[in-house]
Amino acid sequence: MTHDLPSPDRPLNIGTRGSPLALAQAHETRARLAAAFALPLEAFEIVVIKVTGDQILDRALKEIGGKGLFTREIEEALLAGSIDIAVHSMKDMPTLQPEGLVLDCYLPREDVRDAFVSPGVARLMDLPQGAVVGSSSLRRRAQLAHRRPDLQLVEFRGNVQTRMKKLADGVAAATFLAMAGLNRLGLSDVARSAIDPEEMLPAVAQGAIGIERRVDDARVASMLAAIHHHETGLRLGAERSFLLRLDGSCETPIAGLALVDGDSLWLRGEVLRPDGTQVITGERRGAASDGAAMGTDLAAELLGRAGPGFFD
Numbered sequence: 001m002t003h004d005l006p007s008p009d010r011p012l013n014i015g016t017r018g019s020p021l022a023l024a025q026a027h028e029t030r031a032r033l034a035a036a037f038a039l040p041l042e043a044f045e046i047v048v049i050k051v052t053g054d055q056i057l058d059r060a061l062k063e064i065g066g067k068g069l070f071t072r073e074i075e076e077a078l079l080a081g082s083i084d085i086a087v088h089s090m091k092d093m094p095t096l097q098p099e100g101l102v103l104d105c106y107l108p109r110e111d112v113r114d115a116f117v118s119p120g121v122a123r124l125m126d127l128p129q130g131a132v133v134g135s136s137s138l139r140r141r142a143q144l145a146h147r148r149p150d151l152q153l154v155e156f157r158g159n160v161q162t163r164m165k166k167l168a169d170g171v172a173a174a175t176f177l178a179m180a181g182l183n184r185l186g187l188s189d190v191a192r193s194a195i196d197p198e199e200m201l202p203a204v205a206q207g208a209i210g211i212e213r214r215v216d217d218a219r220v221a222s223m224l225a226a227i228h229h230h231e232t233g234l235r236l237g238a239e240r241s242f243l244l245r246l247d248g249s250c251e252t253p254i255a256g257l258a259l260v261d262g263d264s265l266w267l268r269g270e271v272l273r274p275d276g277t278q279v280i281t282g283e284r285r286g287a288a289s290d291g292a293a294m295g296t297d298l299a300a301e302l303l304g305r306a307g308p309g310f311f312d
Contacts, residue, residue, distance in 0.1 A: 004219050008042035012220070015074045015083030018048040019159045024184045025209050026087045028107065029227075036226040047083050049074045075101060078212060084220055086212040090205035090236060091178070095244040103212045105224035106232040110180035110207040112257060114140065114200050115191035118174035119167055122192045124199075127151065127174060134163070134172035138274060142253035143200050145276025160185060180207035201255035201270045201281075204239040208232055231260050238267045238291030245299030246271065252311050258291060265291045269298045271306055280305050 006012035012033070016026035023046070030044040051073045070092040077083045079100055090106070097103055116124050127133070127148070134156030135141050141153050156163055156175050160182070163175055176195075182188050211227075213220045238258040246254055253272040258265055265288040270281045280302050284294040 005037055005039060005223075006043040008040060011043055011045040012085070012223075013045050013047050013083040015047050015049050015077050015086040017051050017070065017074070021160065021181045021185055022087070022089070023048070025089065028184070029085075029087045029209065029211060032107065032227045033223060037223065047077075049077055049083070075212070078214060081214075084213070084217070085224070088210050088212060089181075090208040090210045090240075091203045093205070093210060095240055097212065100215055101212055102215045103210045104221075104233075105211040105213070105228045106236060107209040107211070107227065108229040109232045109235065110183055111194065112202045112207040113179045113194040113197060114202060114206075115177045115179045115182055116174065116193045116195055117164075117167065117177055117190055118192050120173060124148070124174070124193075124195065131173040132171075134166060134175040137176070137203070138251065139203055139253045139255050139272070140176050140200070142272035142274055142276045143255070143279075146272060146279050147200075147276075149276065160187065160190070164190065178202075178206055197257055197268075201268060202257055204243045204254060204256040205236050206257075208236055210236075234258070234260050234265060234288045234291050238265055238295040241292040241295030242267065242269050242299045243295075245296045246303065256295075258295075260288050263288050265294065267291065267294050267298060269295075269302060271302050271310070273310060278310075280310075 014026050014030055016022045026046045030041060030046060033044060034041050051070050071088060074086045075098050078086050121127055129150045130152060132152045132154055133144060134154050136155055136157040144151055144153060154172055156166060156172060160177060166172065167175060179191060179194050182190050211224055213224060235258040239256045242256045243254060253274055255270040258267040264285065266283065266285050268283045270279060272279045282298050282301050284298045286294050
C-alpha cells in the first residue's frame, strides 16, 4: 500500500462543491486522510466543481430536479477520473449511486439537530402569531405547518451567509439551519437554540459526511477504510434504507433518525403531508446489524398507514 500512497507530486484529488460548508467538509476529509497515513496535506488536492444546485437559487429544488442537482456534476467528474473521491453532505445524496460508484465511507457524525435562527426571538414557540419564517426544506416547512399553522412560510434558499443576510434584511423573522453545518463553519453562535429531535425530527442523514469513490479503485477503497466511522455507517444504513423504501426525494416531507447504543439500534421515522395537516410516525428497535432491514420495514408500515395520495 505504501508505495501507492499519494504525494505532493501525485496528489489524490478530492472533489467538492464550492460553498463554504462543502469546503469545510472537504478540508476535514483531507485532514483525516493525511493524519491516518502520516502524509502532508499537500498530498491531497481539493478540486471545486460547480454544481447546478448552487447556481440556481431563485427556485425551489423540486422545480429544477431535486437532490441530484448537488451531486451530478461531481459524480460525472469522479466517473471521468478527474477526481479520485467526492465529499458529500449525506442529507443531499440520492439513495442510489450511479453505476460504477459506491458510498461506503462516512466520517463521524456531527450534531443532528436543527438550529433555530432568529435576530429577534430565542425559540420557535416564542415567535409571534403569523410571523414569517423562511425555509426551503419541505420537511421543515411541513413540520412547522403542523406545529404552528399560524406561521407564514416563505421559500429561503442559499448558503448560510446568504440566509443570514436575508434575516438581517427582514425578509423573515426566523429560519432553520443544520447545527452540524454551523458547527463545521465555526458559527454555532448563530443558532439561538437547537431543536430537540423530539420536537422536530431531523432529515435523514443530517450531520453526516459521506465519501464516494469508484467501485474498482482498490487503492482509494483501502485508504477510505482507514477513516470510516463504523457507528455512523450503521445509523445511515438504517436511515437511508428507510428513505429508499419511501422513494424519498426533495419533493417529499420525510424525517428519520437512528441512534446506536452498543449492539442495538433505535430508528424513528416520520412522513408528513406537505401542508402539515397529517403526520405519521413510527419506530423500530433491534440489533444494529439489522438496521437496513428495520428501515425498510418501518417505511413499509408508514406507507401502509399513509395510504395512496398521502404526499400529493
